[in-house]
Amino acid sequence: FLLTLILFSFFSLSSAAACHPSEQNALLQLKNKFFDPKDVAFSDWDPKKTPDCCKWSGVLTCDANGRVTWLRLEPFPFAAAQQMPPAIGDFAFLETLEVYGNLTGPIPASIGNLA
Numbered sequence: 001f002l003l004t005l006i007l008f009s010f011f012s013l014s015s016a017a018a019c020h021p022s023e024q025n026a027l028l029q030l031k032n033k034f035f036d037p038k039d040v041a042f043s044d045w046d047p048k049k050t051p052d053c054c055k056w057s058g059v060l061t062c063d064a065n066g067r068v069t070w071l072r073l074e075p076f077p078f079a080a081a082q083q084m085p086p087a088i089g090d091f092a093f094l095e096t097l098e099v100y101g102n103l104t105g106p107i108p109a110s111i112g113n114l115a
Helices: 002-014 021-033 086-090 109-113
Strands: 059-062 068-073 096-099
Touching (some): 021 086, 086 109
């Protein structure tokens, strides 16, 4: 029984996928489009510090292939209103999107690309 439990734990941990490169790229595009001069909202979104973007703040769930499925954006500690960047549509596997803050402007057409 103990051997079975150890093997199960090993295979469960080893099968967990790191963030898919296209997801990391899309997250970095979002970070670059939001005005955050003090790098407060996305301070841990740095592949050099944390290579697995599934562990970045606001990335609440990734699937077994490292695709972001639940994203919480709270990039708005500033008074200025901001627009949602079209890069939000790059998350083809996103099922849940939470956005908090002062958004303005139209909803990007690319949001229709979401799951």
